[in-house]
Amino acid sequence: MKSIVGKILRGRYFIVRELGKSNASITYLAEDRSKSEHQQCVIKQLQPQISSFSLKSEPQLWHNLEKLFITEAITLKRLGKHPYIPQLFDYFEQEKQFYFVEEFIEGQNLEAEVQEHTLNEAEVIELLKNVLKILDFVHQQGVIHRDIRPSNLIRRSDGSIVLIDFGLIKNLTLPINNSPADPPTVVLGTLGYTPPEQMEGNPHYNSDIYALGKTAIFAFIGSLPNSNLISANPLSQVEKIDLAGLDFSTRLTTILRKMLEPNYRDRYQSAVEILTELEREENVITLPPPFIVSPPYTEIPPRISKNKQQLAWKKILVWMLLILPFIGALLLLFAGLEKNLYRNFALYINNQYNLEIRYPENWSFEELEDPITGEVVVFYSPLESEADIFQEKVSVTVEELTEDLSTLDEYSERITDSLASNKDATLSIYSQQKTKLAQLPARSLLYSRIENGINLRQMETFTIKNDKIYIVTYTAERAKYSKFLDTAKKMINSFSLTKI
Incomplete structure (x- = not known):
């Protein structure tokens, strides 16, 4: 040409x-x-x-x-x-x-950026989260990119990542007649980043996840990881990626290893699964251990003189004067962090159920007394346009715990079994994990379903206290789930129970 x-x-x-x-x-x-x-x-x-x-x-x-x-x-x-x-x-x-x-798109592609300087672990995690949110949208449109690699990721001047060069246009380059001269399959993608099933002409949505895992490692070390080939067939070479020696944390190594599973069935099945893993420990502040001051060991005499007693009190007073400013600074720090975290949020209080939750000021809410669902209040995101067919929402539900269910594990198992046995073919369970709600042990369940022709993704977080089950549920269109996820998490983290 x-x-x-x-x-x-x-x-x-x-x-x-x-x-x-x-x-x-x-x-x-x-x-x-x-x-x-x-x-x-x-x-x-x-x-x-x-x-x-x-x-x-x-x-x-x-x-x-x-x-x-x-x-x-x-x-x-x-x-x-x-x-x-x-x-x-x-x-x-x-x-x-x-x-x-x-x-x-003006900017520098990731391949050129890594030639100048590699990314540290925090930057790699941020890269993964940004690209996974894009892939979640892409896959919900029924599209597989098929060519995720550093040169197809461009960083704009504001730091945002743009995904370019979609492999779907390569459909137009494939032979469309069925003559014997046509090759049976045409491999799309870039060698080194393409997973085995795609090499065989059978890509899946999580083929993009494999390629992104390879891209993340390239961004960290500046080259592709070593692979051990187990098959002699060039179209089905199963690669075992060697992550030994890479200075990743154990948590990120575990995530990357699952992203890079040679068999697509063993890999993460969706971008949202990885986002859930990466964001699981967000908003957790780890403080250093408290200062513990131990006086030197001395034998206790039968009687303590008045002067020594005064000296001991003086020491205690000195230490209190030293520690109090530190405690005060910590309290101010926490107050400032919470204030910034919930800027432009309002506080909802329900005295009947003794609960509180923060919500964005531009969201609306509706109080309910639904005897069937147990919903207490629903918060709605603002309509983005006249064509917006679904308002993302966060709801709070309070239910009485039945006699046959007394623990969180029993209730969690009941919910999971109920969803698994549901005859709705559109319902898919993604993950279940342990978490916290209102500073209490809780469970979080993520699943998708179709309602009135709309693809929805739902995250339920629930805990038990005083024979009641408290449930905070985030529901969104699947294509917009990631967009409102941070806001929903802030709301869930702010949920608290008072006077109970």
Whole structure:
């Protein structure tokens, strides 16, 4: 395919220079001459693997390819609504070539950044969280990226990460007829980052998770980790990633090892599972141990003189004067942290059930007395637009504990069994874990379901006190679950029980 640098496409897009090339496409930097400021954009010229002879002899092939092109463009348009995915501005066909026009993302890709300096563990965790939130959205749209790697992650000047170069456009480069000359599978992705099942032409959503795990390690050490190949088949080489010697914490090593499981069935099944693991210990402040002052050992005499008693009290008074400012500073620090953490939050108090919870000032709430569900109050996020079909919400429920259930484990098991035996085929349980609610032992359950045609994700956190079960539930559209998760966690962490 000849270079088109210097040409003008569609009477408006001036091709400035080539940015990159692959078997699937050639990417160019372009200027939109129809805009007053000649807005920069990215032009992707696709390279369908169909010979001119095939197009002439079988006109239906070109018709099928056009339909696939439009379908892919619609998908890219939908993905581009995410703030950290490039927008699709335009798409067209010219001289039997297909073109996408996308937003130009200014910044430095991760591969170039790591060449200058590698990331520390905290930065790697932040990178994982940012990309996982994007992948959660992408996968909810029914799309597998298929080419997660450092050069496809761009860091903007504000530090945000943008995911580019979606592998779905490579569908357009695959042979679409079924002649014997066609290869049975075409491997998409980048060697070194592509998992075994994708190498065999059978990618899954968690194929992206595998590639992200490899990317995280590259960001930390500046190169790909060592692998032990167990199969001689080049399309099914099972890689056992060697994480020994990497200076990761035990917690992050465990997460990465599961992300990099060679068998996709043993891997994390969703981006949200990893986000839950990474964020499990957020908002936990670990204080140093308290100062303990022990006087030197002396034998206690039969009687203590008045002077010695006065001296002992003076020592106690001195130590109190020394410690009190430290305690006061800690109290001020905690007060300041809580004030900043819950800035622009209001306090909801329910005296009937002796509970309190903080909620964002721009959220609304509705108090209920639902004898069936036990819901006490529901907090609703503001509508984002007239087209917003579901308001994300956090609800508080109080139920009486039945006689056959006396412990948190028994209630948790009852809820899990009830969900597992539910005949609703749309319901999927993701995880259950131990946590805290109102400073009491609690359980958190994460699952998804479909209600009135809307894909929902729900996180229930519950605890028991005085024969009552207290449940705080966060419910959101699956595509927006990550967007409101931090706010929901703050609300859950602020929940408290008073006068009980």
